[in-house]
Amino acid sequence: MYLKNALRAVTALTLITTTSAFAETITIATVNNGDMIRMQGLTEDFTAKTGHTVEWVTLEENVLRQRVTQDIAAKGGQFDVLTIGMYETPIWAANEWLVSLDDLPAEYDKDDILPAMRAGLSHSGSLYAAPFYGESSMIMYRTDLMEKAGVTMPDAPTWSDVEAAAKAMTDKDNEIYGICLRGKAGWGENMAFITTVANSFGARWFDENWKPQLDTPEWKDAVSFYNNLLTSYGPPGASTNGFNENLALFQQGKCGMWIDATVAASFVTNPNDSTVADKVGFALAPNKEGVDKRSNWLWAWALAIPAGTQKEAAAKQFIEWATSKEYIELVASKEGWANVPPGARTSLYENPEYQKVPFAKMTLESINAANPDSPTVKPVPYVGIQYVAIPEWAGIGTAAGQEFSAMVAGQQTVDEALAKAQANTAEEMEAAGY
Amino acid sequence: MATQHSRSAARIMMAPAVILLLGWMLIPLTMTLVFSFKKYLPLRGGDLGWTGFDNYVRFVSSSAFWPSVQTTLIIVGGVLLITIFFGVLLSMLLDQPMWGQGIVRILVIAPFFVMPTVSALVWKNMFMDPVNGLFAHLWKAFGAQPIEWLSDLSLFSIILIVSWQWLPFATLILLTAIQSLDSEQLEAAEMDGAPPLSRFAFIVLPHLSRAITIVVLIQTIFLLAIFAEIFVTTSGAFGTRTLTYLIFQRVLESQNVGLGSAGGVYAIILANIVAIFLMRIVGKNLDT
Helix, strand or coil, X not given: CHHHHHHHHHHHHHHHHHHHHHCCEEEEEEECCHHHHHHHHCXXXXXXXXXXXXXXXXXXXXXXHHXXXXXHHCCCCCCCEEEEECCHHHHHHHCCCECCCCCCCHHHCHHHECHHHHHHCEECCEECCEEEEEEEEEEEEEHHHHHXXXXXXXXXXXXXXXXXXXXXXXXXXXXXXXXXXXXXXXXXXXXXXXXXXXXXXXXXXXXXXXXXXXXXXXXXHHHHHHHHHHHHHCCCCHHHCCHHHHHHHHHCCCEEXXXXXXXXXXXXXXXXXXXXXXXXXXXXXXXXXXXXXXXXXXXXXXXXXXXXXXXXXXXXXXXXXXXXXXXXXXXXXXXXXXXXXXXXXXXXXHCHHHHCCCCHHHHHHXXXXXXXXXXXXXXXXXXXXXXXXXXXXXXXXXHHHHHHHHHHCCCCCHHHXXXXXXXXXXXXXXXXXX | CCCHHHHHHHHHHHHHHHHHHHHHHHHHHHHHHHHHCEEEEHHHCEEEEECCCHHHHHHHHCCCHHHHHHHHHHHHHHHHHHHHHHHHHHHHHHHCCCCCHHHHHHHHHHHHHCCHHHHHHHHHHHHCCCCCCHHHHHHHHCCCCCCCHHXXXXXXXXXXXXXXXXXXHHHHHHHHHXXXXXXXHHHHXXXXXXXXXXXXXXXXXXXXXXXXXXXXXXXHHHHCCCCHHHHHXXXXXXXXXXXXXXXXXXXXHCCCHHHHHHHHHHHHHHHHHHHHHHHHHCCHHHHC
C-alpha cells in the first residue's frame, strides 16, 4: 500500500517537472468584447494542446489602449500577447515595438487571411499582428418599414437612395427614426463614421504634404449632408449616440436604418436581444453619385507580441491557436456558426455552413471593398480608412469629433465646426513637426 | 512625561511612515515637474529631450485652456450652490421628528454610495435620454418636446448629476450640525416673538456656518478633479471640458506626456489658488 502511494507520487512529480520544463504562463491583455470573452472560455483547449497556461487581463477598449500603450512605451513587459487594433499596428511596428509574425508555420496558412486585413496589419511588407476578427461597415435596414413606405434598398445604394429611404421611413410621432448614425464625440465614435462619409464624397484629411484639408468643398458637402441627414431623420439626442446607443435603438425597433460595424449584424439578428431580428436587411455602405469610393471602413482586433517578451515562442503558439482555422471550427462546434469570429479568413467565407448566415456575404463584400492604403479618391500620405494612422490622430480626431458633435446638437453651423476642426488640426500637426 | 530618550526613539519609529508618505507625494510630483519640461511623446520614440517652458506656453495658449478653466469653476460653483442650498433644507427637514425617520435618512444618503461612473450612466441612459429616458416620457406626457439634456443643457446636466451625488454628503454634515443646535435658544427667540425666517437667518444659519465651511472646502477639493461623470456622459463635448479632462485628453488621447504634465502643474496651481482663496474667505469661520 505504502509503496503504491509512493510510486504514484513519484510518477506525478515526474510528470509535473517534465511538462513544466516546456510549459509557460503567458499574460494576455485583451478587450472585453463578446468574441474575446468567448476565447477566454475556450482557453482550456489551448492549454491541453500546448501545456501553456494563460492569464487574462481583460479591459474596456479605451482602458486597454492606454494600458498597453503605456506598458509598451515604457517597456514594462507586463504582457506577452497584446490585443491591438488596426490603428496601432503600423505605428507600433514602425517604432519596433512588435515582433514580426512572418515566421509562423506553413500549416497556419497566412495566405488565407483576407488581403484587406493583411494590408492593414502590416508594416513595410511584414505582418505584425494576426487578425482575431475583422469588420467593415454596412447598412442594416428594416425590411418591414421599407416595404410599408414603398421603397426598396439596392444592394449597392448611393447616398440619395439612403436619404430617400430615411425620409420615407421616418415617423417621428411613432418614434420611428429613418436613420441612426453616430454623433457621439470621439475618434473611434463619430469621427470613424464622418471620415468614411468624407471619403465617399471624395474628401481627404491631408494632402500629400500633410496639409489639413477640412476647408475644402468636398468636406463641406460631406459634413453638410451628414448633418442634414441626422438632424432631419435621426433620433433626438443623436449628438450623444455612439455604437452602443444606436444598437439599443435599432434593437428596440426605433431605427429604419443604421450604418455601422458589420459585427453589429449578429446582434441585431439575434432574437434574444433584438425585437426586429427577423426583419433586418443588409446593403453595402453608400457612395455619392459619381464618386468611386464607398463609405465603408475597415477594422480588426488583432493579436500581437511586444518586442522584448521572454516568452515569445509560447506567445506565438497562442496567436497561432487563437487565429487558426481550427479555432473557428472549435467555436462553431460549441456556439454555432453565427458566433464565430468573422472577417479574418477567406476560408470561413468559402465554408458552405457559414454562407447560410444571413450577413456573411455582405460582410465579406464590405471588407473587400475597403483598402486602407487608398481610402479616398485623391492620393493620401497616410494608411487608414476611418482614421489616419499617425500617433497624433487620436487627439486630432477627438477634438474634431467634439466640434461635429456640437454641430449635430445645433450649437454651431457646419462652417464653424469645419473651421475649428481645421484650425486645431493644423495646430496639432505643426506642433508634431510635420 | 517624554524624556529626551523616548522622544528620539519616537522619531526613529515614525521615520519610515514619514519617509513613505513623503515619497508617496514627492515622487509623482517631481516626475510631473520633470516631464513638464520635456518633449515626451510615447508614440514618437519617447523622451525627445528638454524643451524649457514650451509645454507651459503651449498649454496656456491653446484655444481650449481658458474655456476649460471657466467650465471647471462653473461646475464647482454650481454644485456647491445646489448642494448647500438643498443640504440646509434637507437637513432641517430630516431633523424634524417624523414617522420612518431612519429609513428616510438612509434613502437620502443612498446616492453617496453609488459609484460616479454608475450614477452617470444611470442618469444618462435612464433619466436624460431623449428617447427612452424618464424625463422624456414625463415631458411627452405633458405634451412638450423632450429636452436633449446632455447636448442642449450639457453643463447644467453635469452639475445636476454631480449635485445629486454630493447632496447626501452636505446633508449629513449639516444634519449633525443642526442636531447640536441648542433648542432652548430657538425657543427663547420664539417666545420673544422672532418670526421663523429671522430665527433661521440669525440663529440657525450662523450656527451652521462652520459646517458649511467644511462642506465647501471638502467638496471643492473633490470637485476640482471631477472626471468620471464627464467621461461617461459627454466625453468633453458641448463645452463640458474641464481642466482635468483637458489634461486627460493631452496625455492619454494625444499621447503627449510633456504637455499634459504642464497642464497638471497648472491644475495644482489653480487648486492652490482656490484653496487659499477659500481659506481666506470662509476659513476664518473655523477659528471661532
